[in-house]
Amino acid sequence: MQLEKVYEPQRFEAHWAKWWEESSLFAADPSKPGEAFSIAIPPPNVTGSLHFGHMLEHTLMDMNVRWNRMSGKNVLWTPGMDHAGIATQMVVERDLAKQNISRHDLGRVEFEKKVWEWKEQSGGRIEEQMRQIGDSVDWTRSRFTMDEGLSRAVREIFVRLYERDLIYRGQYMVNWCPRCNTALSDLEVNHEDTAGSLWHVRYPVVGSDEFLVVATTRPETMLGDTAVAINAADERYVHLHGKTVRLPLVGREIPIILDDMADPEFGTGVVKVTPAHDPNDFEAGKRHNLPHVKVINEAGAMTAEAGAYAGLDRFEARKKVLGDLKEAGLLEKLTPHNLPISMCQRCRTIVEPLVSTQWFVKMKPLAAPAIAAVEDGSIQFIPANFANTYFEWMNNIRDWCISRQLWWGHRIPAWHCATCGKATVARVEPTVCAHCGSASIEQDTDVLDTWFSSGLWPFSTLGWPDKTADLDRYYPTSLLITGYDIIFFWVARMIFMGIECTGKIPFHKVYIHGLVRDAQRQKMSKTKENVIDPLVMTAKYGTDATRMSLLLGAPPGTDIIFTEDRMESSRAFANKIWNAARFLFLNMERAGVEAWVPAEQESYLPEPVNGVVTLEDRWIFSRLNACATQMNKALNSYRFHDAAQIVWTFFWREFCDWYVEMKKLKFEEGSGLNAHWRNILTVFESALRLLHPAMPFLTEELWQRLAAGHGRKASIAISVYPQPNGAADDEEAEQQMAQLQEIISSARNLRADAKLDPKEPLDAAIYAAGPVARLAEQQREAIERLANVKLTVSAADAVRTTGPMRSTPEFDLVLAVSAAQLGALKGRLEKEIVDLNKVIVSSERQLSNEDFLKKAPEKVLEGMRAKLADYHAQREKSLKALASLAGA
């Protein structure tokens, strides 16, 4: 059972990943017992590959899933991918463009085929990444949003919503991307503040010499103006009420309307109204019954309505319009003006507001129960403040434009009739128009917004709309883990779709993690080329170390700044554990101990050695129990960074630094499996189980070596998670151990301060009252070995030998050191006395405050008094030690 000297995770990770899958360890079975615990993976875009942010998300999910599985729950973690409409289509089109092919060259059917090919290739990459990072998903239930079953779910809910009048088709202003050539939802548009200009243009008032000066940021749209608006309360323009103006360059006579959209404080207080090209103007147009003049088309070019400007690109047209206005003397001035410009989230093309016929979901009725579900706590956000973000959006929700002029996605299940013009919406492809019976019907060419299908994810993956055993057992899902960037896109939509489709909420808890940013705090993005492939990190540091560093740095909702330092320290931790195991295995061989593990239990008590339980055993079992208690509590309350920290401290600072060091002294060659061994192996094995959800590969590897062939479960992944057990608490052992640690540290500290060679054995004398003296006597070997001293134990009041002394309220420790080496000690003692003086003064001040004495709880008072007494005692001793040094 020899282990390599250095932890080399690459040697075993792939092996266990493969074995876990082949052994079907993570396949869910709804017929098995146990409270259900289910998570649906946020489906990654099939085009992409997982980046480092995904690894954080997946690590958090996997830790939850593994912990719940080990805790006896019936666990399902559903993997899968999203077809990601626009994103995928763009990637494939870009790829085709390299061969000078456009999708129109291929035609819709062939193009879709190409995308499916791409999907196979790219999806495989994601699955490979998921296996490598240890995701314990149920691969047999892997889903894709364009699967047959999920597509059926999409059609089902579309038809239902349509029948309930919650889906409608209409002419509205939408965000149009001239490059993607499709409508976009409000969420798919990013706003960026840009330095622009405000042009002041003179519109001649008809029947007068007056001009009305209009301020605009988009002069090219003036060609489509059908009114100008002033505020009724604006005294400057009262005399123009009811008049008209002549639209420059076009010559059209348009009315001056009164509307609050004109803000007297802004610009000239006059605004042009272009109902066909601005959302506000569109609304104003409805209020005042204004005609639409569409001067920009879907490609972003000027239409025939733009007259002389027809055919020009919209930005070219702007230049020309401005030039012509200037020439005509109608351009009064321009002022610099910051304005938000709207860009396509995918390609950053400036979107054009256009009126077109689109499909919409009526949101108000769907939002109401979705808001209620979060308000009444049925769905809980962690951290809770993200509920505000959710409410903010849901309370101001607008109808959702769900049609996209793309080829890749779920085709809208509506058939338009050439005869009567009406639409037939159906679950199954109809042969005739439902309204007039005509056979000349054709399916709508649009597809649905990607988020329409991902909104169904928690239940469509479980078989909905059929009533399945999975749906029955695992829905609502237990937990959703996702980033705050898709609360609106996805979380909100799953909530209202879930309630609408199933009558139930889709999940009970929503855990929001932060984003992983680079060392410069930049969001990772492909365009910035700062995206990190998880597999690059796992290859370099090991998957477990990478996972650990993500967990440690990830309190709920806060971003992680990525640095490789973190990876290195976690790798050091993994290496530490590896070597602790290596040490155990080496010594087992020397002692003639065969591989052994205790019978599987949730908790253990230490076994006596020759009728007495040793201090180190009592202590470590007490600490193990504390660790199990805290781990379960932390995991239960979604404090994963705490959990990681707790198990780290236990394994390294307690098990390795102290327990193993003390146990070393008890090992004997050829001893065979004795109580010492059973105790240390029990603790080690339990610690591996505690650590497993965070570091699955390392713990599996070591556990298998430890437990090989002992009638245990096949894998640590399905062993029992350690649970709290009050009987293992041992307050006395913890106190004694703390005392012992202080004795050893004091001796080391004196030695270091005197700048002595750590290898040189020294004489040490300890002066202490009964209990501590007895402890020192009992633990003589540990003290002597760990501090490298020869120890004499004396009564507290015995005469001190001269030499550097270290004092605590419980004991004095004197080291035999020559006078020449004492210089450094003096300075330290003086500093210590100064520090003590400070805290004594502040404690005494507080203890003489009558309000404090009256109002503070007795427990706090007691603690304070005891502490003060200790400070005094310690100062006395330090003063004495200083005096004895001076005399030496």
Next chain:
RNA sequence: GGACCCGUAGCUCAGUUGGUUAGAGCGCUUCCUUGACACGGAAGAGGUCGGUAGUUCGAGUCUACUCGGGUCCA
């Protein structure tokens, strides 16, 4: 304009109902290659918890204001 978050050691961050000398990792200083581990061990240095005012016997923790940084929505 609305909402939210952050500001604690040189760096990255913990610090859950306010309570006794504020912690971790990295980095830094000194020493140590003693058969688990130098991806290690030992001993250290380093913080008036952004600022001001308030509530309280007591504030990193609560309140108000303020300065600085960030995110989302409009």
